Amino acid sequence: MSRPLDDVAGRGPGVLGPRPTRRRAREEGARGALIAFASTVLFFGLAVWAILSSPAWPKVQQQFFNPENFAEVFPDVLRGFWLDVRMFLIAEVIILAFSLMVAMIRALRGPAFLPLRILAVGYIDLIRGVPTLLLILILGFGVPALQLRGVPNSPIFWGLAALIISYSAYTAEVYRAGIESVHESQRMSARSLGLTQVQALRFVMVPQAIRNVIPALLNGFVSLQKDVALVYVLGVREGVREAQIYTAKTFNYTSYVVAAVLFLAVSVPVARFTDWYTERDRRRKQAVSV
Amino acid sequence: MTPKLEISGVRKAFDDKVVLEDIDLSVDQHDAVCLIGSSGSGKSTLLKCVNLLVPIDAGRIVFGGEEITGRDVNANDVRKSMGIVFQAFNLFPHMRVIDNITLAPRKVHGVSKEEATERAMSLLGRFDLADKAREYPDRLSGGQQQRVAIVRALAIDPEVMLFDEVTSALDPELIAEVLNVIRELKSEGMTMLIATHEMGFAKDVADRVCFLDAGVILEQGPPEQILGDPQQPRTRQFLQRIVEAGRM
Numbered sequence: 245m246s247r248p249l250d251d252v253a254g255r256g257p258g259v260l261g262p263r264p265t266r267r268r269a270r271e272e273g274a275r276g277a278l279i280a281f282a283s284t285v286l287f288f289g290l291a292v293w294a295i296l297s298s299p300a301w302p303k304v305q306q307q308f309f310n311p312e313n314f315a316e317v318f319p320d321v322l323r324g325f326w327l328d329v330r331m332f333l334i335a336e337v338i339i340l341a342f343s344l345m346v347a348m349i350r351a352l353r354g355p356a357f358l359p360l361r362i363l364a365v366g367y368i369d370l371i372r373g374v375p376t377l378l379l380i381l382i383l384g385f386g387v388p389a390l391q392l393r394g395v396p397n398s399p400i401f402w403g404l405a406a407l408i409i410s411y412s413a414y415t416a417e418v419y420r421a422g423i424e425s426v427h428e429s430q431r432m433s434a435r436s437l438g439l440t441q442v443q444a445l446r447f448v449m450v451p452q453a454i455r456n457v458i459p460a461l462l463n464g465f466v467s468l469q470k471d472v473a474l475v476y477v478l479g480v481r482e483g484v485r486e487a488q489i490y491t492a493k494t495f496n497y498t499s500y501v502v503a504a505v506l507f508l509a510v511s512v513p514v515a516r517f518t519d520w521y522t523e524r525d526r527r528r529k530q531a532v533s534v
Numbered sequence: 535m536t537p538k539l540e541i542s543g544v545r546k547a548f549d550d551k552v553v554l555e556d557i558d559l560s561v562d563q564h565d566a567v568c569l570i571g572s573s574g575s576g577k578s579t580l581l582k583c584v585n586l587l588v589p590i591d592a593g594r595i596v597f598g599g600e601e602i603t604g605r606d607v608n609a610n611d612v613r614k615s616m617g618i619v620f621q622a623f624n625l626f627p628h629m630r631v632i633d634n635i636t637l638a639p640r641k642v643h644g645v646s647k648e649e650a651t652e653r654a655m656s657l658l659g660r661f662d663l664a665d666k667a668r669e670y671p672d673r674l675s676g677g678q679q680q681r682v683a684i685v686r687a688l689a690i691d692p693e694v695m696l697f698d699e700v701t702s703a704l705d706p707e708l709i710a711e712v713l714n715v716i717r718e719l720k721s722e723g724m725t726m727l728i729a730t731h732e733m734g735f736a737k738d739v740a741d742r743v744c745f746l747d748a749g750v751i752l753e754q755g756p757p758e759q760i761l762g763d764p765q766q767p768r769t770r771q772f773l774q775r776i777v778e779a780g781r782m
Contacts, residue, residue, distance in 0.1 A: 433624035436585050437638035438613040438690065447637060451628050 306496075313498035317490045321499060325483035325506040331400065331472045335407050336465060343412040347419035348445050364416070371413035377474055380406040384478040403475030411468055418460045422453030459525070462518040466511050473507075483507070536599055538563040538725045539584065539694055543593035546579055546749075553579045555749045557593065561694070564723040568736040568757070571746035572772060577729035578621075580746070581696045584727065585618045598693060614642060617687030618696040621703050623679045625671040625686070631658070632667040635686045643690060650689070657685045661715055677708030684715050695719065697728040733776055737761055745769045 295301060349357070350364040371379070383406040388397040396402070426449050434444035454461075476485040483506060487499035537560035546554040554576045561567045569577040582588040584595060586602065586609040595603045602612045626634050635657070636650035645653075658664045661681050671679055680700055687695060697716065701709040713735050719726065720739050730736055736743055737757045744754040745766070752766045764770050 429620065429622060429624045430626065432587055433620060434626075435609075436587060436613060436618045437686070438610050438642040439638065440610055443641055447641065448626055452626075455628065 308497050308501050310496060310498045313490075313494065313496045314502060317487070317499040318502055320486045320490065321483050321502045321506065324481055324486035325503065327400075327480070327482045328469075328472050328484075328507075329510070331404055331407075331475065331482070332469050335404050335411070335472065336468060338408050339411045339415050339464075339468070340461070342408065343415035344419055344450070346412060346416040347423060348442070348450065350416065350420055351423050351445060351449070352441055354441070368413045368416055371410055372417075374410075376407065376410040376471060377477065379410050380474055380477060382406070383409075384475070399478035399480050400475065403478050403480060404472075407468065407472060407475070411464065411471075415461070415464055418457050418464065419450075419453060421460070422457035423449050425456045426452045455525075459518055459522040462514065462521065466514050466518070469511055469514065470507055473503075537561055537596075538565075538598060539727065540596040541580075541584065541593070542596075544580070544583060544590050544595065545592040546576075546583060546588065546590050553749050554583070554590075557749075557751055559744060559751065559754070561725055561727055562741075563725050565741040566720050566724075566726040566728060566739050567742045567744060568740035569727070569729040569744050569746055570731070570733065570736060570760075570772075575746040576749040577746055578698050581618065581698045581727065581729055585616060585696060586612055587618075610642070614690065615693045616696065617690065617692035617694070619680070619683050619687050619698065619700050621699040623671070623676070623683045623703070625679055625683055627671050629670075630667070631663070631669055631671065631674070631682050634671070634682065635689045638686070638690050654685070654689055657688055658682075661685060675708060676704045677711045680704065680708075680712045681715055684712070688719075694725045694727065697726065697730070699729050699731060701730070701732060731776075731781070733761060733773070733781060745772070747772070 346364050346367065349360045350368075352361065380403055384399050384402040387395065387402055388399070391397075423445070430448055430452065431444055434448040435441075439447065473482060473484040476482055476488070479485070481489075483503045484500075487503040490499035491497055539561040541557055541559040544554055544557040545552070557576075557580060559567070559580075569580065571577055579588060583590050584597075586607075590603055593603070594601050597612065597616070601607070625631075626637070629637070632651060632654055635654040636645075636647065639645040639650040639653070640647060655664060655667060658667055661684070663678060663681055663685065666674060666678060666682070671682065674682065680703075684700070700716075701712050704712065709732070713732065716726070716728065716735075717739055728736075728740070740757045742754060743757045743760040745752045745760060745764070745768075747768050752768055753760060753764065760769065761773065764773060
């Protein structure tokens with residue numbers, strides 16, 4: 245019964261002939277790469293050819309991929325996009341810190357911490373149940389309308405506040421999953437050394453938890469990096485807003501493509517990095533457990 | 535002389551499963567008491583009760599003349615002078631050996647980093663681990679990890695040490711190095727409560743041996759008596775099986 249297995253492994257002794265030499269393995273590897281390359285080129289070549297030769301293509305190109313419009317709108321959208329990037333960076337730093345605090349509060353045990361736990365759980369449940377866009381509208385239009393003294397009126401401020409509040413609830417759950425993934429015996433042995441609950445979390449649980457959830461956190465980065473554009477509903481002239489203004493003037497959608505390209509230029513590398521990191525982490529864990 | 539550790543009438547149940555029933559046990563200063571008995575007999579739970587990791591349902595535990603099971607006792611204060619070592623080592627995998635050891639002295643006892651490091655290095659040196667100080671735990675053998683765990687517990691200068699089957703997770707060839715550390719502590723007069731399956735070791739090191747069965751102390755006394763001439767049929771049966779397994 246070993247025949248099929250040997251076949252799959254490609255180096256079974258006996259039945260199917262001699263075990264391949266290293267040279268043969270290398271030749272096979274080279275052949276595999278060649279096939280992969282050829283099939284990829286062929287597949288995407290055909291796809292591009294099909295699109296470009298379709299009767300609708302000139303119209304599509306005119307509307308979405310017009311080089312003149314592209315050149316004209318690029319500086320404006322880029323300037324707006326730069327605002328997106330800055331908003332993202334500010335929000336992300338605050339989210340990472342604030343949500344960690346929420347997750348730690350949620351992880352505290354004992355009756356004395358019940359009110360804090362209720363607060364943390366209530367916050368997470370409530371905010372996760374409300375669309376981010378709605379939160380942006382409520383805070384971004386609602387709070388400035390109150391005209392309270394000493395309270396900022398800037399739509400950027402309130403848009404970011406809404407994003408931070410919304411994303412922190414999700415990120416707190418990511419951290420919580422990480423804390424729960426650390427074995428209970430770690431908490432126990434930290435406590436047995438006399439560390440307080442908070443010290444055990446801070447020095448023992450959280451550092452291990454963060455390592456476990458870095459891929460999930462990076463995923464959140466990608467998501468937020470795009471969602472900052474939602475503040476455009478408050479009239480903030482970020483990338484998408486700039487693109488929309490141009491479209492409204494010219495009835496040409498190339499500006500949207502410009503915005504999409506800019507977002508992709510940031511999010512694709514982050515996504516690739518996340519994959520690479522997750523894979524490396526997985527291999528390391530396997531190496532340790534062997 | 536009042537005992538260093540006195541456990542009286544301790545009862546513990548998880549839901550409706552009784553794990554410890556009416557436990558009376560005392561450990562005098564500089565004595566080593568070994569807890570023996572099959573898995574699930576309550577040895578581990580008893581040690582965790584003493585370390586206040588598991589709250590007891592009834593009875594009291596007095597440590598150094600003070601009751602530690604009262605309502606307003608701060609468990610963190612009690613643990614400042616008590617060390618416990620677990621079966622599964624439980625080192626912190628994200629910290630180097632030296633940081634594992636200096637964490638509690640620095641954060642709980644307020645010792646400066648330099649002083650804590652110096653003391654940790656001298657302890658590591660004593661147990662032949664000085665060259666492992668900068669390693670991460672997963673680079674160490676099981677025996678080395680467990681010795682580091684013992685050093686970590688010793689680093690706070692405890693008045694009593696609790697050992698919870700510290701060799702049960704080790705390869706046979708690594709057991710001796712860990713037991714020798716405990717023997718050395720005994721020779722220095724450390725007060726110890728030790729749950730173990732190693733009967734030969736219990737015979738050497740224990741001043742008293744305590745046989746637990748189904749959450750009850752069936753008999754206790756000097757090691758020669760309990761291991762050599764047990765009175766209870768259940769104890770005899772247990773020891774018989776240990777002998778059959780070739781572990782005594």
